[in-house]
Amino acid sequence: MSAAVSLRDVHKRFGEVEVLKGVSFDVAPGEVVAVIGRSGSGKSTALRCVNRLETIQSGEIEVHGRRVDDPALDLRALRRDVGMVFQSYNLFPHLTVAENITLAPRRVRKTPQSEARHIAVEALARVGLSDKIDAYPEQLSGGQQQRVAIARSLAMQPKVMLFDEVTSALDPHLTGEVLKVMEALARGGMTMLVVTHEMAFARRVADRVIFMHTGKVWETGAGEMLAHPQTPELREFLANGL
Amino acid sequence: MRYKFDFGALVEHWPEFLSGALTTLQMTAFAVVFGLVIGILCAIGRRSASPFLQWLCGFYVETIRNTPYLIQIFFIFFGLSSIGIKLPIFVAAVLTLVINVGAYTAEIVRAGMDTIHPGQIEAAQALGLSQPQIYWDVILRPALERVYPALTSQFVLMMLASSITSQISAEELTAVANNIQSFTFRAFETYIVVAFLYLLLAVILKLAFYGFGQIIFPRRRRLGTAL
Ligand SMILES: Nc1ncnc2c1ncn2[C@@H]1O[C@H](COP(=O)(O)OP(=O)(O)OP(=O)(O)O)[C@@H](O)[C@H]1O
Ligand SMILES: [Mg+2]
Numbered sequence: 230m231s232a233a234v235s236l237r238d239v240h241k242r243f244g245e246v247e248v249l250k251g252v253s254f255d256v257a258p259g260e261v262v263a264v265i266g267r268s269g270s271g272k273s274t275a276l277r278c279v280n281r282l283e284t285i286q287s288g289e290i291e292v293h294g295r296r297v298d299d300p301a302l303d304l305r306a307l308r309r310d311v312g313m314v315f316q317s318y319n320l321f322p323h324l325t326v327a328e329n330i331t332l333a334p335r336r337v338r339k340t341p342q343s344e345a346r347h348i349a350v351e352a353l354a355r356v357g358l359s360d361k362i363d364a365y366p367e368q369l370s371g372g373q374q375q376r377v378a379i380a381r382s383l384a385m386q387p388k389v390m391l392f393d394e395v396t397s398a399l400d401p402h403l404t405g406e407v408l409k410v411m412e413a414l415a416r417g418g419m420t421m422l423v424v425t426h427e428m429a430f431a432r433r434v435a436d437r438v439i440f441m442h443t444g445k446v447w448e449t450g451a452g453e454m455l456a457h458p459q460t461p462e463l464r465e466f467l468a469n470g471l
Numbered sequence: 472m473r474y475k476f477d478f479g480a481l482v483e484h485w486p487e488f489l490s491g492a493l494t495t496l497q498m499t500a501f502a503v504v505f506g507l508v509i510g511i512l513c514a515i516g517r518r519s520a521s522p523f524l525q526w527l528c529g530f531y532v533e534t535i536r537n538t539p540y541l542i543q544i545f546f547i548f549f550g551l552s553s554i555g556i557k558l559p560i561f562v563a564a565v566l567t568l569v570i571n572v573g574a575y576t577a578e579i580v581r582a583g584m585d586t587i588h589p590g591q592i593e594a595a596q597a598l599g600l601s602q603p604q605i606y607w608d609v610i611l612r613p614a615l616e617r618v619y620p621a622l623t624s625q626f627v628l629m630m631l632a633s634s635i636t637s638q639i640s641a642e643e644l645t646a647v648a649n650n651i652q653s654f655t656f657r658a659f660e661t662y663i664v665v666a667f668l669y670l671l672l673a674v675i676l677k678l679a680f681y682g683f684g685q686i687i688f689p690r691r692r693r694l695g696t697a698l
Contacts, residue, residue, distance in 0.1 A: 280597055308599035319594035323613040323690050323698055332608060333598035365690055385598060
């Protein structure tokens with residue numbers, strides 16, 4: 230079976246600084262892969278290369294058979310297939326929750342207004358926020374905003390979801406509600422690539438964990454890998470936290 | 472010596488005052504619409520990747536904002552006629568207004584666009600929106616909502632400044648007043664009436680902008696707060 234996402238020897242430089250130094254890994258369809266690692270190790274960059282928010286210098290990236298590094302790539306088709314949720318939610322402040330969710334379906338998929346409302350209702354049900362459909366982002370808590378951001382991504386019916394430290398900006402008592410939504414998504418069979426500092430989540434929910442260090446995949450394995458680190462770098466990372 | 476006010480002599484001139492005020496309003500309406508279009512295009516140009524576009528828009532904005540409006544009027548009016556282009560005076564006057572207010576609008580709109588966090592644009596890109604869609608839905612709409620008060624007060628200022636187009640005999644309110652006082656020799660009264668009419672126009676404009684803002688910015692209407 231071919232991979233949902235695959236990276237082959239990916240190199241990425243910002244100016245002189247090489248941030249990804251030959252990164253390779255696969256994500257199978259329906260698999261949940263957690264990416265962990267120290268700040269600056271290249272986790273976000275690797276994620277952002279997958280939906281081409283960043284372009285790479287060499288190597289190959291494929292998403293469901295589509296070559297992401299191909300200059301002739303149909304970017305919008307790629308981004309229809311790949312959803313992304315950010316640390317800072319990035320909801321559109323001038324639009325209601327429903328409008329946030331339906332903007333992309335209406336503009337990109339040309340979904341008619343009448344159907345769009347239905348999409349918003351369904352997406353919000355999945356994140357447990359049906360009662361907030363007509364609220365504005367500023368009227369929501371951080372956790373609620375992040376769940377709306379997840380719903381906004383889901384509304385495009387992506388095949389793969391990217392999560393970049395989506396709970397890092399939240400108060401500890403709000404992270405749980407977001408992680409619960411993500412866990413439900415994972416159980417529902419969504420293919421997920423999740424950069425996270427939540428070790429408990431990585432262990433419990435992820436099928437596989439990737440530890441990145443200095444721009445390379447340093448160690449990879451199932452969730453138990455976190456209980457039995459093989460490399461001194463992972464051991465140190467787990468001991469010292471972030 | 473005591474001055475004796477006599478507004479009576481002006482009463483019969485009310486149709487002229489009215490027509491002058493309407494002309495001022497018409498000029499303002501045209502200038503707002505076209506000035507806004509130019510301002511938005513120019514603000515986008517200054518953010519574009521093309522150095523030439525950046526330079527062109529920057530040159531226009533800075534030149535207009537750093538020269539007197541009266542000189543711009545003469546430059547455009549006499550400049551055009553000396554190269555053989557004869558425009559109706561109303562059109563020429565509106566043209567000078569558009570060119571003038573377009574530059575101020577560009578700066579205001581650009582400031583609004585600069586408040587849009589790059590994360591907003593990335594989120595829109597990740598959702599698959601195209602560049603024009605991002606400009607419209609994610610950059611321009613919230614930017615305009617944010618700078619709407621600054622924008623509308625600029626437009627009111629422009630309506631007041633349109634008084635200067637009387638210098639090229641545009642038949643707007645100030646030109647009408649100049650005429651009337653030269654017939655009636657009631658300069659003081661005439662300008663009191665005209666000042667009052669400008670004040671009235673400014674209030675009408677502000678109310679209209681407020682109402683329009685309530686319609687096009689539903690968030691503002693519902694929450695009553697600035698974005
Ligand atoms: N746009 C950019 N321009 C220049 N350097 C960048 C850019 N984005 C990231 N970097 C650099 O690339 C390196 C990796 O950054 P990245 O954001 O991928 O790390 P990360 O693992 O996600 O870290 P964190 O846990 O802090 O989010 C860092 O040294 C960072 O300074
Ligand atoms: Mg990061």
